[in-house]
Amino acid sequence: MDPVAALSEIAFHLERDRAPQFKVQAFRKAAATIGAWIPDELAARARDGRLKATKGIGASTFEVIRQALDGDVPGRLAKLRAEESSPLTDGGRALAAQIRGDLHSHSDWSDGTTPIPLMIDGAVGLGREYLALTDHSPNLTVAHGLTAERLTEQLEVVAELDHDAPALRLLTGIEVDILDDGSLDQTPELLDRLDVVVASIHSHLRADRATMTERMLGAVNHPRTSILGHCTGRLVEGSRGTRPPSEFDAERVFAACAENDVAVEINARPERQDPPDDLIATALAAGCLFSIDSDAHAPGQLALLDYGIERAAANGVPAERIITTWPVERLLEWTGR
Template sequence: MSGLTPSAALREYAFWLERQLADTYRVRAFREAAAVADALTETPKNEAEWKALKGFGPKTAAIAAAAAEGRLHESLAKRRAEGAVSLDPAGDDLRALLRGDLHSHTIWSDGGSPLAEMADVAEALGHEYLAITDHSPRLKVARGLSRERLVAQWEEIDQVQQGRGMRILKGIEVDILAEGALDQADDLLDRLDIVTASVHSDLNADAATMTRRMVGAVSNPHTTVLGHPTGRKLRPDGSWRAQSSFDAELVFAACAMFGVAVEINSRPERKDPPLDLLLVAKEAGCLFSIDSDAHAPGQLDFLTYGAARAVEAGIDPERIITTWPLGRLLEHAKRRR
């Protein structure tokens, strides 16, 4: 017996696909089918009836029908077996010490799933807290949140929080603007639990310009985390998008001075910052934050990748703020406000 409802089976299949960075449209079919299954008042009697439902195809119908019969479909069983293997065993011990994640995205900006679904999976993974950090207004390509939409998101967070043991933190991934200012009003930033500041534009600017921008953001009293510092990204052909040039010693010295954590971005196509810069940040005395930068629920499990990179760099877990209890984390985030 599988013990799964049809919707739970479909969502689990989507989770394993997301964990493997499968195409968003392919994943969406399973999550949308799960939503249809949740809304049914009568369970279809066989696979053909499942397939006749709007939003269902051969694979989704087969998985749902098997779950309705108390069976685990072979394709889901295969995904589950593959998922039982750690993403990176070198990170397993440190991953067990991580209490939460300070960088995640939902359908409010460029994520693929609703806020509640992200929270459900984070809680199932054992998170004590999850920061929702959708993008800020200037990043229109990622549907950055205006002032009004950010406040509206807080209302949804309050609703989704009800009845949960895990804390959903109100956050933002705020763009670092040309002169180092943050792309959101100070009064809103002051009300957030977590502010992750990242550069998303003009990544090829000269080193002096990038250094000035990053130090400006790090010195802002609202900034909690410096997100994916180099902006590098793995292309489909296996080559890397060039990382930004900046004075790493100066930027990381500023992070250490102001208590801003350097993000160890766990996405496998980012691995940002690379090892050489991680070691510079470590030598500078920086704090760190191991974050998933998840854009889908299954990607929340990417933390193991980041943990493995922290282990490789020899970073003391005590210097990783995502190993801290919630109270200590929040006190630190508001230390200069």
């Protein structure tokens, strides 16, 4: 087995399982280190002891490489493959077969953990037809949000990578902060250049109901907003602890989403499960469109989309109202409306 592929697949499984980042990075760094060598050089380094002494190669990663060089599936990888499970029921699997893309993902340009090409590889491996890169906007400094200058630079990089990735359409995008006054945290000129704009609240989540409602309405009424991201901001589990949902007038906000043709995100991350089931029902009744998104910050987290797919299926969301089931041409016609 190719050692780089083995290390990368182990990292992917660990990311999907939300393992601690230091464990994931051990395998990502080892893959990057040995990927610079031709196979004969790697084999020679493994034989003469230089590989074991190489910075970035630990005992676990060395054993994976050694077993792969011997032509075996490394034991660590075989175990992860055997333990892999899916949240999908029959209804979820039927909907999953109709999903074409993912419109919310992050790279190491903001608070993601890997370069954009690795996110592309992860999406291609999962059979996605398109992926939107939606790194954070500048207000979210803790997430290294993109200034206008950095986003402009990223657009050029995305154009090149999209050209070089025929198996997947890489879409330009942003997860833009909804500011306190309801405006969007990026210049209008740059928002006009993007394929997808996910508008989300990341600050002052405990503001009163009226304030949150007006803030969200400001973003939903903005002509460049495509998707209302993780609308309650809640956390129900995970390493960051828990956080109660924000309070807002869901009927007014979702009515505005339907009127402005803004999709409500079903955020697939298990720690978010956002919106809650009752708000999905409210959005359905309001006539909203939906976008099932992974909010992935690493390649393996793209596979978490299944959790959102299962929740959509369980709540009776019709496939035709889920924009991530649409072909990319229809999607881009809609986002560019």
